[in-house]
Amino acid sequence: KRVAILISGGGSNMIRLVEDMQGDHPGRAVLVASNDPAAAGLGKAAAMGVPTASVDHRAFKGDREGFEAALLQPLLDARPDIICLAGFMRILTPGFVQRFAGRMINIHPSLLPKYPGLHTHARAIEAGDAEAGATVHEVTPDLDSGPMLGQVRVPVLPGDTSEALAARVLVQEHRLYPAVLRRYAAGDRSPVLLTATELHPGI
């Protein structure tokens, strides 16, 4: 399966996905694209031999459709079977999402359906939750709300700052997303359910 990955910044999740696909894997990374030409992940993707593209969303102020039309060019040229959003921080229009219905997935740093949107870790701490985590889901027109493909649970520790929790969750995202993409690229949509203790007995 041809896999395109959309990023906005460092691309730590993209790196793990690309590295995992360099082994025996049903998917192959064919493009890494960003809404920010300065995204550090673009250089990392190029260094791993993956073609890259970028469309500066700031050049399309207030013209979401125009930005998406520009992003669509390199995306369609790559002929992806699957699109992974990985730290991609732009909201996509229903029209764009529908075009890739059933083959676009995203990782969100909360235990959806809790805390869609931003500042997820601060909200979990504020609510006094004992657990936080990350969710991989299919992308549908409603933000952060498509069918769940994977979830990893992480303990919230006393005195956690949102930065500390974010770092603990990010480590688990890097295990969850590759596991989900392997299964999804093989045509299996059954959810991957992980807990940090399974992966990090030391927590």
Ligand code: GRF
């Ligand atoms: C992180 O906050 C991660 O939780 C979320 O997107 C942000 C950047 O991820 N998925 P990445 O390092 O660019 O993959």
